[in-house]
Amino acid sequence: MSGRTLRRAAGMVAALAMLAAAPAHAGRSCEEHPVTQTALADALATGQALQAALDATGSDVAMVARQGQDLSKYGLKYSHAGLAFRAAPGQPWRVYELLNECGTADSALWVDGLANFFLDDPFTLDALVVVPPPKTAAKLAEVLRDPAALHGFHGSRYSMVAYPFATKYQNSNQWVLEVLASAGASDVRIRTREQAQSWLKMVGYTPTEMRIGPLTRLGGRVFKAHIAFDDHPSALRFSDRINAVTVDSMLAFVRARDEGWRVQEIKGRR
Numbered sequence: 001m002s003g004r005t006l007r008r009a010a011g012m013v014a015a016l017a018m019l020a021a022a023p024a025h026a027g028r029s030c031e032e033h034p035v036t037q038t039a040l041a042d043a044l045a046t047g048q049a050l051q052a053a054l055d056a057t058g059s060d061v062a063m064v065a066r067q068g069q070d071l072s073k074y075g076l077k078y079s080h081a082g083l084a085f086r087a088a089p090g091q092p093w094r095v096y097e098l099l100n101e102c103g104t105a106d107s108a109l110w111v112d113g114l115a116n117f118f119l120d121d122p123f124t125l126d127a128l129v130v131v132p133p134p135k136t137a138a139k140l141a142e143v144l145r146d147p148a149a150l151h152g153f154h155g156s157r158y159s160m161v162a163y164p165f166a167t168k169y170q171n172s173n174q175w176v177l178e179v180l181a182s183a184g185a186s187d188v189r190i191r192t193r194e195q196a197q198s199w200l201k202m203v204g205y206t207p208t209e210m211r212i213g214p215l216t217r218l219g220g221r222v223f224k225a226h227i228a229f230d231d232h233p234s235a236l237r238f239s240d241r242i243n244a245v246t247v248d249s250m251l252a253f254v255r256a257r258d259e260g261w262r263v264q265e266i267k268g269r270r
Contacts, residue, residue, distance in 0.1 A: 039121060042269065046125045047115030049266055054084055054093055054114075057131045057262070061085045061140050063176060064095060065128040065247045066118060074210045078128050078247035081176045082117065085144045096144055098175040100158045105225045107158035107170065109150060125268025130251065132183070133260040140183035152191055153178045159228040161244045164200070164207040167193045168231040174245040177205070177253075184257070205253045208246040209236075 054062060065078040082097030095112045118125060132140060143149045155162075155170035162169035164177075170193075178196040185199050229237050236243060254261040 035119065039119065042125055043115045043117075043119040046118040046127060046266075046268055047113065049268075050084075050114050050117070050127050050129070051093055053127075053129050053264055053266055054086075057129065057264075059131050059134075059137050060088065061132065061137050061144065063128075063130040063132075063180070063250070064117065065130075066122050067124045067126050068120070068122050070123050071246075074208070076208065076246055076248050077126075079123075081128075081173050081247050081250065082112070083140070083144060083176060083179065084114070084129075085141065087145075096150070098154065098158075098170065098172045100160075100172075100226050103225060105158055105169075105228070106156055107154075107172075108156075109154055109175075125270055127266040127268065128247065128251075129264045129266065130254065131262040131264075132180075132254075135186075136180075136183050136259070140180065143179055143182055149182070149191070150179070153182065153193055153196065155193060158226055159231070160226055161210075161229065161232075161242050163231040163233075164205070164243060164245045165197050166231040167197070169228055171245060173247060173250065177245050177250050180250070180254075184259075200253075204256070206249060207243040208249045210242045210244065212240055212242055 050064065054064075062084045063081055064084045065081040067077055068079040071077065071079055080097075082095040084093050084095050086093045093114055095114060095117045097110055097112060097117075098107050099110050100107050118127070131137070153175060155167055155175075157169050158171065159169035160171055162171040162174050164174060177200070178193055181196040181200050182190040188195070188199060190196050190199055229242065232242060251263065255263070
């Protein structure tokens with residue numbers, strides 16, 4: 001699940017050279033609105049606060065999350081996650097993330113600046129920083145430096161509610177989790193989505209389960225290109241239970257691993 005609909009300004013985004021660079025959105029309206037001076041100031045201030053928090057971690061990589069939309073009816077707060085990375089201390093931080101191409105069922109990988117991560121009128125300007133233990137951080141940095149590895153964990157068919165243990169679709173948070181799995185597995189080498197999902201299931205990752213009405217389920221399938229339910233097991237789907245990778249479920253997973261992950265919440269200015 002992701003609450004991100006991205007409107008990109010020229011010169012503000014650096015896409016990976018080998019990846020598609022179409023306008024990207026994830027989970028909200030495709031309508032274009034000019035970026036207001038207030039929205040830009042908020043994004044810049046939040047990006048600066050996030051940079052200060054990341055600099056203080058002593059790490060060069062972390063999971064970051066934002067509250068793109070209000071998910072409180074599902075008991076959730078943060079809707080969209082990415083992976084923050086810098087090549088070395090003193091170098092700029094960038095956020096690696098998967099985004100939906102607006103109006104389609106396709107996705108692409110992007111590399112954003114910290115301010116861009118908050119540019120699209122988020123529900124609040126709160127942010128979450130989750131820092132892996134050193135050994136996992138080192139492996140995660142290796143993956144983020146390797147375009148082929150990033151491709152290996154990218155599924156181009158997007159669904160906001162992609163089932164966590166299937167590869168037919170992928171959502172933004174699922175991509176982050178599968179990359180984290182490749183770095184967190186110390187006993188096996190993980191190179192594909194199938195291997196990442198098998199490892200996650202083996203070590204006890206539990207997705208978020210949401211109850212939705214049949215009209216929501218059917219309406220999403222018929223009218224929204226970026227929402228599909230046909231990858232979910234019938235027993236769940238027809239009892240109106242949807243399992244998905246959320247920021248909350250990832251946070252619960254890394255905390256349960258008891259490996260020294262550090263979590264910090266940054267309160268925004270609104």
